[in-house]
Amino acid sequence: MNAPLRGIGWVTAAGAGRGRAGEPFAWEAGVLPRLAGHPVFDESVPRAGRMDEFSRLGFAAVALALRDSGLGEGREKRPVGVAASSTYGCLATDRDYFDTVVPHEGRLASPNLFAYTLPNCFLGEAAIRFGLTGPSLVVSERRPAGLEPLRLALESLAWGEAEAMLCGVCDLPAPAGLAAPQALPPGAVFLVLGGRPSASGCEPYGEVSVARGAGVCLDGAPVDSLFTLVANALAARARSPGRLPRCT
Secondary structure, three states, X not given: OEEEEEEEEEEEOOEEEEHHHOOOOOOXXXXXXXXXXXXXXXXXXXXXXXXXXXXXXXXXXXXXXXXXXXXXXXXXXXXXXXXXXXXXXXXXXXXXXXXXXXXXXXXXXXXXXXXXXXXXXXXXXXXXXXXXXXXXXXXXXXXXXXXXXXXXXXXXXXXXOOOEEEXXXXXXXXXXXXXXXXXXXXXXEEEEEEOOOOOOOOXXXXXXXEOOOOOEEEOOEEOOOHHHHHHHHHHHHHHOHHHOOOOO
């Protein structure tokens, strides 16, 4: 299975960015930026102020990846799906919600927090805003590396379930008191795979592929994590900047 890599967007402790805009990419432990005032949350996202932090994180990275791919930000329905992985999901929001349930036996439970007590809620927000009608799901990887949602995205493309697929990871820092391991730092990183060449003329970063029983490759070179894939794709762009015209 293979597909062109057309867009990259991220929100990490180093900041938010996308591949063609030239922002530096780093994915390491640290404090994630506040997203409430980010430009992706404009008047076209009426529920932006109500979103929990986990949903804001995933939504912002998806929006940046779509913009980077040249697919645009219209509301027209299109066969684009999303496959994501998360270690902790919306656990922080679940805890906040139950903090409103327990003291008064549920009588003052927060309906706003309840609306975001599933890890796939940000996929619904993205689908509404960007007209995504393809399959959408969140999975938990046994060994978090960000490659399982990429494999699932390639499968969906191969089966004809979508014309293009977003894939990536979304995680807040581990909630206080939870000692579960996390292989990837907190943040959200999403790619756009497949799709037709955009009207803007943006060339793909390369070809992502995976063979039966084999690992993930970018232009034939194996990658061991989503971080490696993104870093290699951006390094290739830096070596040949004229190959990837900027998408706005």
